[in-house]
Amino acid sequence: MSELTNKTIAELRDGIAGGSFKAREVAEAYNAAVAAGRALNAYTVETPDDALAVADAADRGEITGPLAGIPLGIKDLFATEGVDTTSGSRILKDFKPRYQSTVVANLRKAGAGMLGKLNMDEFAMGSSNETSAYGPVISPWRRKDGSNASLTPGGSSGGSAAAVSAGLAPGVTGTDTGGSIRQPAAFTGICGIKPTYGRCSRWGIVSFASSLDQAGPMAKTVRDCAIMLEAMSGFDPKDSTSLDEPVPQWEAGLSSNLKGKRVGIPKEYRIDGVPDEINALWDRGIEWLKDAGAEPVEISLPHTKHALPTYYIIAPAEASSNLARYDGVRYGLREVPDGGNLDAMYSATRAAGFGAEVKRRIMIGTYVLSAGFYDAYFTKAQRVRALIKQDFRKAFEQCDLILTPTAPSAAFGIGEKSDDPIAMYLNDVFAVPASLAGLPAMSVPGGLDGQGLPLGLHLIGNELDEQGVLNAALAIEERAGPTARAEKWW
Template sequence: MTDLTELGVAQIRDGVAGGEFTAVEVAEAFNANVAAAQEALNAFIVATPEAAVEAARATDARRAKGEALGKMGGVPIGMKDLFATRGVQTTAASHILEGFRPEYESTVSQKLWDAGAGMLGKLNLDQFAMGSSNETSYFGNVISPWRRNDGGNAALAPGGSSGGSSAAVSARLCPAATGTDTGGSIRQPAAFTGITGIKPTYGRCSRWGIVAFASSLDQAGPMARDTRDCAIMLEAMAGFDPKDSTSLDMPVPQWEAGLSADLKGKKVGIPREYRMDGMDAEIAALWDQGVAWLKDAGAEVVEISLPHTKYALPAYYIIAPAEASSNLARYDGVRYGLRDLPDGANLQDMYAATRAAGFGAEVKRRILIGTYVLSAGFYDAYYTQAQKVRTLISQDFARAFEECDVILAPTTPTASFALGEKSDDPLSMYLNDVFSVPASLAGLPAMSVPAGMNREGLPLGLQVIGKAFDEQGVLNAGLAIEQRAGFTAKPAKWW
């Protein structure tokens, strides 16, 4: 029998529907992989094998009755521990929320359960989604399933913040997983681990029930083995939600049915500002290869300019911490989560002790930055200026899309790095987001597709950025790259 854990979303969905295997068999196979890898990879904060089997039984029962199984029928997935799941611990990988079990379900997770998916567990991440290497989680580092081929045994970063999601999909612990992307947290980990991930247009997926980091940037999206699987899962996740005031009141397109790798008549923009000094030569060569692949798919390639690109990172690292400072003010030890109450403490002492004990160093750093840039006397100098730059970046993209349909760029400036390599240098860590942040600031759809390997045997990704609401164009360009790259590498099992 086929190893069921080698199958992706489409293959599992179609196989269950066609009676080739049962949803319960699929769930049990993935449950076994989750349990076997947990100690080595630490990808899950909480495993929920019973929930996966229960959902699978419901799918098998529906099939036996001849009922429709749904877009994700029989597919067990990993849920990033930023999504509220009713009755299952939801922590955002922070001590301050340890033990919190919501009485409600996030809109995105509920849509996935309604579509027939089951939950294998809650995936580890950088604390409050703040990080690029999954080293800031209170529950320990996630370890990438990849190893360098030079004989070294260094534990590598799976990317962040959705590092548990990327490691789990890459290591065949789940066929797909939810991620969230604020400045690259779906795309960068996808690139680091040789999988595919798409951040849709801001507002395409509801933010209701997702623990907030930066509300004007946060967006949920799928992470899976390939473009088709991402299209299927995004269809299930997306849709208008009256509970989210930023949700797009638009019909959800049939992205899977619309997939086409034929780019005849399309123009692909290459931003000259993304060719930065000191760029990794292998990344630059892969980008050139990507250009050739898209030409082969029928696209015309044009050079474009995004002149405010160099200001994107500084603007992002003002706006995102400012919003985080505001959003994380709610964690005060009063209503839910951790409460640290020293003897004889007053209310102010309790606030201070709870937040000092509950938040990690990176979260504290961003709260401090955010509070500073929002304070009287500095608000106009920093926050207001950053918002003006954000507008200029959005205008750059609008002008560029008058000349092209999609934009091709690298996803990351380097391949994965060893854990501990950048953790003492926050600025170096923040530079990981240099190619992913601009699309986030503009709220545009963008995806990473695995496209090659570096000389150390580690995956490299290419990024496609599209116009607002044009996920189909992004997915189609991604599919064209995927078909030509022929990327089939997977990590050699050592765990």
């Protein structure tokens, strides 16, 4: 692997700007890494020519910006003009948009090239990247027990996480509905931030649950996430949920001095059955933040225990509505049975195009929205969601930030939980509450478990306080030290 693929985005940016190396050298190094890493199944489409063309333009001075000439990986649900955008589903096979998502357009304006589209759970529904029509992404990490079992990189942004962790991209886009940036970041030893809902435009992103979906960056370091988030964010009149707020200079504002900050430790997150090493990591994180000048305070988020069932009512309900558009009429797959009518085409197309997990969530969502159950389930879930938001508002009267573990375990083996949807859903137990409340939240590497696998610490901030989250994450990053790299086996 080229030395260039070990550098951070900040180092690549400064190296290109300072003439230490050419943008084309960076693109060539990453194109070679992507080709060499195909065994991980992280990319669904490779676009080496795009990365080289943008790099050459940057070297000629035709492209400028904070990401000039730096090639990135793009999750497969961001619309990319002329390049397959399938959301990991066979129902969108060969769909090539004639438009660009706002987030991708913003990254282009900042000077970034594209290495390709990244594998993901189908329609972002999953926590292990096993529901993709392209097959599972394989984590670059292995347990120390000598079994060499293939591990999940997490989901739904599993391809994104594996690409950064394996050195197949310096930074990538992800999306987070109930933890799909933060959980895979924790599983692969990288950083990932979900900003405040509305910071990044959802226009041109294939929808899962519209009131929850939010784009964000994933990268090697906190600084790199700040650089990417600045480029991705901004008001978009095409998105009715976009926040009309100025984009702060998050990188310039980075500081690991937390003197005067109060960090909330929610007592409800001490959950029975969580491994001791997760709680030990959490305690280390508290000590690291104290060392940075922060004061830990115990807080209560009493409706936390209801967050997961609330999420798994609201998200499938919105998915059921959003995925109704995939009917074989306008785009994507079309299955027409011999002698069948329009209803038969709808049924055959959706049966052949959607995978088992997507069908499960559509059925759950349709059920909770049905006439006899709407008030009993969906309306009640919305009320509980309001209570969860209220819990956070009250908590932030006592603290500036909240610290929890990111996930209840390290990465598990592919296939280990695929037969038990409930066990799979529990992976998001720490991440879902912040999503329901629309708050900024970030996972940062905290260390390794007994099997040598990465574990993440999770920071939640108040609305629009991405700076506070990034600063606290930087304090942890400095004290935890660099996460050991996965040994190359592919």
